[in-house]
Amino acid sequence: MTRLAASAAEMINGLAEEGGDGWAEAEKAVFPDLYLCPGECQRPQKVNKGGTIRKHKANKGDVLPCTGSGAPILTARIPRRSKSGFYKDPVTEVLLRSVTTILNQGSAHEALVYWAAKVTAETAMDNVFAMLEAARTEEGRAEFIKWLKQEPNRRKDERADVGSAVHKLVECKILGEPAPVGLLANPDLRPYIDHFNRWVDEWEIDFEASEMVVANYEEPYAGTLDYLFRSRPLARKLGVPSDTLFPGDTKTGGTLNGQTYDGNVHGVYPEAGLQMSAYRAAPWGWLRDGTRIKLPPRHDVGVILHLRPEGYNLYPARCGDDMYEVFQTIRRVAEFNTGLAKNVIGEPLTLDDDETKEEAA
Numbered sequence: 001m002t003r004l005a006a007s008a009a010e011m012i013n014g015l016a017e018e019g020g021d022g023w024a025e026a027e028k029a030v031f032p033d034l035y036l037c038p039g040e041c042q043r044p045q046k047v048n049k050g051g052t053i054r055k056h057k058a059n060k061g062d063v064l065p066c067t068g069s070g071a072p073i074l075t076a077r078i079p080r081r082s083k084s085g086f087y088k089d090p091v092t093e094v095l096l097r098s099v100t101t102i103l104n105q106g107s108a109h110e111a112l113v114y115w116a117a118k119v120t121a122e123t124a125m126d127n128v129f130a131m132l133e134a135a136r137t138e139e140g141r142a143e144f145i146k147w148l149k150q151e152p153n154r155r156k157d158e159r160a161d162v163g164s165a166v167h168k169l170v171e172c173k174i175l176g177e178p179a180p181v182g183l184l185a186n187p188d189l190r191p192y193i194d195h196f197n198r199w200v201d202e203w204e205i206d207f208e209a210s211e212m213v214v215a216n217y218e219e220p221y222a223g224t225l226d227y228l229f230r231s232r233p234l235a236r237k238l239g240v241p242s243d244t245l246f247p248g249d250t251k252t253g254g255t256l257n258g259q260t261y262d263g264n265v266h267g268v269y270p271e272a273g274l275q276m277s278a279y280r281a282a283p284w285g286w287l288r289d290g291t292r293i294k295l296p297p298r299h300d301v302g303v304i305l306h307l308r309p310e311g312y313n314l315y316p317a318r319c320g321d322d323m324y325e326v327f328q329t330i331r332r333v334a335e336f337n338t339g340l341a342k343n344v345i346g347e348p349l350t351l352d353d354d355e356t357k358e359e360a361a
Contacts, residue, residue, distance in 0.1 A: 214285045226248055252307050266331045
């Protein structure tokens with residue numbers, strides 16, 4: 001079977017997942033000294049450290065550089081996510097807003113508000129004596145409040161670290177590549193991988209792609225999907241052909257079988273379906289050699305693999321056209337929040353002196 005597997009680790013060892021800084025990591029890529037210029041000269045030319053063809057002339061005596069000068073090659077052609085939340089296509093220089101950035105900027109996260117309040121209150125109670133001591137002075141009070149309000153961010157960072165590590169190990173497992181020794185040596189991560197392997201065996205998972213950058217130029221947006229796969233047991237469950245291609249996403253937060261106050265699975269939220277719907281609707285993806293390809297059709301039901309140290313659950317998730325319509329609405333809201341919203345309200349209006357005098361008369 002021809003594989004589309006295009007992984008960040010495959011393409012550039014250690015490339016950040018969506019949410020990381022791909023620009024910095026891209027500098028670690030190793031490119032050949034010479035590469036066939038795609039421009040008018042069509043000859044091997046020297047390659048810059050960043051993976052672009054060095055500036056040159058097509059023919060001796062030309063006054064203009066060859067049209068292939070500066071062209072990205074191999075993995076340098078793959079869009080990378082910057083800290084600003086955009087992917088930049090190195091070939092077209094088009095900026096594509098990240099899927100996760102769109103969801104963060106365009107949709108409310110009420111559950112996170114309640115969670116942050118709960119975490120802050122718990123931390124205050126756990127440190128009540130320190131809080132009382134800090135309250136004795138204005139400086140101590142200010143410092144304690146500053147420390148306390150950062151607790152939700154500290155918790156999120158800890159969970160993100162675990163999620164990133166598990167994703168990296170999963171990625172290496174899918175690709176058959178050596179995993180970072182430091183991650184393998186961490187006993188806290190071992191259960192996650194054991195349960196992932198069990199899921200692969202029990203559901204007869206046949207991976208087609210992992211950590212593939214996908215893009216939609218018409219909307220425009222881009223993102224990095226977790227994986228595409230085939231599974232005969234899943235196909236039977238859903239009553240579809242055995243060679244159906246499914247999108248999948250791994251979540252490591254929350255609690256297994258837990259529920260939130262509004263009845264959602266703790267750690268697996270409806271936004272995951274919106275995220276996968278965007279990846280599913282993206283027509284383009286990049287192979288490991290940097291080639292951009294047209295992606296095959298993907299099923300309108302994907303799966304969320306909820307991995308926890310105590311086990312795993314596999315949840316079906318709608319990610320079809322109806323979910324994509326919602327994502328498009330959220331994308332427009334995100335564009336409003338980061339653009340037009342800044343210019344909706346003007347300065348306070350005042351009456352001119354002449355108008356005030358006329359009214360008085």
